Amino acid sequence: MIRREARLRLEYVYRKSLEEKQRLIDEKRQTVKKYVDENRAIPTHLRKDAIDLQQDAEWGGEVSAIDDEYRYAGAADPKVVLTTSREPSAKLKIFLKEMRLMFPNAQRINRGHYDIKKLIQACKANDITDFILLHETRGNPDGMIVCHLPFGPTAYFTLANVVMRHEVPECGTMSEEYPHLIFDGLNSALGRRLTTILKHLFPVPKIDSRRIVTFSNTQDFISFRHHTYSKDEHGEIKLKEIGPRFEMRPYLIKMGTIDNADAESTEWALRSYTNSARKRPLMLSVPDDDE
Template sequence: MLPPKIKRLTREYLYRKNLEGKQRLLYEKKRKIREALEEGKPIPTELRNEEAALRQDIDLEDGNTAVPMSHIDDEYVNTQRDPKILLTTSRDPSASLIQFAKELKLVFPNAQQMNRGGQVISEIIETCRAHDFTDVVLVHEHRGVPDGLIINHLPFGPTAYFQLLNVVTRHDIKDKKTVGTMPQVYPHLILNNFTTKHGGPKSIELKEIGPRFELRLYKIKLGTVDQNEAQTEWVFRPYMNTAKKQKFMGN
């Protein structure tokens, strides 16, 4: 059972998320009004009854309020908080799963690995909420082979479920000379002041550092991983496994 406070906050989170559809519809109406005014065209017939109210809203907007923000934007706007990730495994993990989890920890910046022990999922989620973790990553296996990965965003979700395929740990890569050293620094992108060309086709060299694996998303839930009653936002169906549908999902 979730504490009353968490239940209330979860309801508020889902309510804000549901409002996004209405805000997007209102944004589209105002966008059509703006375009008509800028291009000197007549106001669309379906918006004439709302024109006065919409134009009043447009006059009051600025650069920060003209485009609707999502619940995801609300979480990260004006904050410098880095993700704080807990990584753990299913119960009684094999040696190969433990090794994969250790290497996976180095893939996610600011990740902490925890031995699962006898803890149930609900206890792990509640502890992570109390200690301001932003995400929980769970790795599963079948007969000693890592085959599943769950990413649970905190405090209220969503939760993404992935199938793990073709896992090869750094430990299992045979040619040790080709495996680069695992960096201990946070990855970062520099996007400003690119005024000159840098490098070229012959001067770029990439090294595999591992681990090597493929991820296949098959389900997204709106709640946390311990909430069986949480609504399923998306799930992979067999009929999606066609060339046309795969192309659509890949766009």
């Protein structure tokens, strides 16, 4: 069983590496095609292969490989399992219960003395699609790890300004409808990657669902908000926050699962402590052409 999982994981990582190479080539093709169509000078680093790239752009060369990570998305509802770090505080336990209500078809597991590898093996055996691990520091929730099963990816987030449901005034009861999702300001390559990871934690909602979950990016901090809406007698829409709410910031994406994090390759990592960190543009969003 262990050898089979290792072999399947290696095959998956190899396919992903081929897809990444193909994606980079396709970006070069589209760049050359764009500059030729606009009658502009081709960038220096692409001039050597410009003719071949232009011919491939005209006759195909699109990325057509199937992404195995979310191949069953939409066909079956996701099954999410949530747990905490060991010896959680009372506040982290409450936060775990509220996060369990956030995701339809989710289950929570008391961590106890279970090892992460055993938890992941049990999740894989029961066809769990995503595993979420919540962390804390001195009683305050400050970390979340989202691991997609069975092969990854695994996204790491820091949490800040966590507000529980009981701290939201007049929050009412938690709706069990499948929520509509709003992703705002996540239009860069990294933002789209995180959007893919987060949106597949939720099942496909019905059209008449009145529950809304928002992930809004501002200065590379993703604000998580949870609302329901209703219409009054005059037809005006009223939003009601039902919590919880917090801010998320990604700092690492691994290609594999959390139980083999040290052995897996890093897809993206936040580099804050470098001389050029302040000069770098925002990671999760890119300016529009109109701006």
